Amino acid sequence: MTTAIETGVAILGFGTVGGGVADLLVRHGDLIAERSGVRLALRAIADLDLERSRGVRVDRSLLTRDAAAAIHRDDVQVVVETIGGTGAARELILSALEAGKTVVTANKALLAEHGVELFAAARHSGAGLYFEASVAGGVPIIRALRQGLVASRIPAIFGILNGTCNYILTRMEEERAPFDVVLREAQAAGYAEADPSLDVDGVDTAHKAAILATLACGRPVPLPAVGTEGIRSVSNLDLDYARGLGYAIKLLAVIRNESGGVSVHVGPCLVPRSHLLGQVRDVFNAVLVKGDASGDTIYCGPGAGRFPTAGAIVSDLVEAARRCAAGAAHDDAYAGDPPRLRADTSDRARWYLRVMLRDQPGMLARAAEVLGHHEISIASVVQREARSEPHVPVLFLTHRAAFGAVRRALRELARMDGTGGPPVCFRIEDLDGEPSR
């Protein structure tokens, strides 16, 4: 393909991902130009720290501490934001968009929290805002949803979107090691941050879920609408039980886009081991998209990492450059009013409920009575032989019941005499796309 388009690029943030983008532009510039007809010319890299080596061979004259100057260069058409966070990154992106510069970002927190504001600025100036790298790293899931599946209504998306959590749950299950031990291992291996709360409390997954939900329904889904639980409540006992029942426990984003409204929920779910999503291990991400025309399509790959993320950013740069050169419209994502939102209390699902009951007659009946009182129908009960502990785990698998009812039952079970510790409750997601109401 003849190179017809040259586009000037500035990178804001010369860290792991920004350095990866610079490296790909230098090493694979010819390959990209040959494939796409687009020559991405690196014109500036802005970072506050210009001394530390990034292991990338770039012309030092490209480096600057002045991000604003990099953005406003006449020979820069597209700005890559890899600073992260919602402070300086937001201001710089707004400033770039207002100046008519198209922006490519991997910043899911920023999109989930300020997508409406950012896209309004892009719309106003006619610039584009691209974010393929914000969800599932190297897996082109945004492009699949926006383009490949453009002809399908999307009633549901199920995603394993956080590599750290999936790594921890995989190791907990396979090594039968407790959460704290595996978390420390993951931190030592560089798979978890020193402060792991964004990952293990489900916040990062919620950001990505809000973005996918926005694309699924075509309207901006606000972050507070995402019901969010993390994985701290997942124990080895539950992983063992689930495995025995043919399930894996995954931190799952569940997006439902149904006629009654949109609901988004993030939390540990039981997923059939016979399904591909139940087989996704370690730091891999996977997204199952239900489409009315496409059927079930699944996208899987590394959810993070320098080059997967940088590669996704470069794919956006190519598309942005082509559209800029053609004077074509950029995609708008956060347009219109929010969709009708449905509270997750109305979500109907099958549930995994595990309570610790004192090993004495009548306890099982009392717990079952609580469930019946809330009109939760029991599909099966598992009680292992008593061991020496004063409490024994009792497991209820329910028929389909509303989350609101289950939550009320859980509160009553937690208060019941003779229980040891709070009850544990996870959704069972059979991934068959049955409506949630």
Added chain:
Amino acid sequence: MTTAIETGVAILGFGTVGGGVADLLVRHGDLIAERSGVRLALRAIADLDLERSRGVRVDRSLLTRDAAAAIHRDDVQVVVETIGGTGAARELILSALEAGKTVVTANKALLAEHGVELFAAARHSGAGLYFEASVAGGVPIIRALRQGLVASRIPAIFGILNGTCNYILTRMEEERAPFDVVLREAQAAGYAEADPSLDVDGVDTAHKAAILATLACGRPVPLPAVGTEGIRSVSNLDLDYARGLGYAIKLLAVIRNESGGVSVHVGPCLVPRSHLLGQVRDVFNAVLVKGDASGDTIYCGPGAGRFPTAGAIVSDLVEAARRCAAGAAHDDAYAGDPPRLRADTSDRARWYLRVMLRDQPGMLARAAEVLGHHEISIASVVQREARSEPHVPVLFLTHRAAFGAVRRALRELARMDGTGGPPVCFRIEDLDGEPSR
């Protein structure tokens, strides 16, 4: 998104897929316009049979028997070809491209055999040629390779690309039923054609493999370069053995794009059951793409079917319409000279070799000697207890050896006294991307 673009579409062929495209344009026209800004206006449907009902509500004034007239209408910018085959379809596509009309097709046989000619015609007139639906039905794998992974070198692709074969192999393994019985079941269920040879002999997979190989290396890979074996040689015995060893047998397209050249092979392979590709069941397709930046990404979904295929065609229509409207260049695929091709005889792999040997002393040693003579090193041997048959199956798993040497050894084993039937030989693909030389 405001609808800015209206594009006139003619559909050639009002069969399963063509009817599906018409149906999506009618039922989802508003959805598509809202998401993409493109209004796809159906202007003509050409078919020789206009009487049979297709279960699609379209204005009968759109129907015509004159495909040429449909193509040349002034209000048609993009032509969808769903006739299939390499006869009339080729002539109509060439005629459309020569008239400057952009073409969208699902016709893998035509692309694999005549891609160079078709793209030359497209290049000459400045028209586009789109083919997302040609590989893996509803899974947007072409788009992923061309756009999402534009920044990655692609050293290898592994694909389960034929739903019929995957269905047959899954049923054979799970029901322990022989090939002929399962094939008849598949025919009855509509998963296999009355003449199944295009599918079960690997020809359809070879077409798709040639297309993916062309995208991976950026040069046209000719169909005769694809070494092709079908699944008729796969027996229940081998499926059982493979399962016992932790493998599934899949009809796999293996594309290697290495410094020594490009090689493409289609044949039954042992794939680890612990890998997602080993878990892909029934009519599903899956593609594993190794990218130097992206890492391993996997794409999975229905490989065929009316709406998955039609949805992929519509996604191409949207992209084609946007590029036409912007006056932007269309992607070129079959440009340049063919890549350096490497004969699959030089492919190095681990091998599964099963021979039937007369149950008498010395036979195993003689077979092992044949392998040693061809410098094929044995990793392990499995010989089950003898049953009442005169011959017993003996299984050799080899270390890495070249296909050429293995083929010579197979010929010698087939001629050896005391063997019962020809030896069976499948590659073991661990999918770890280790170079094949």
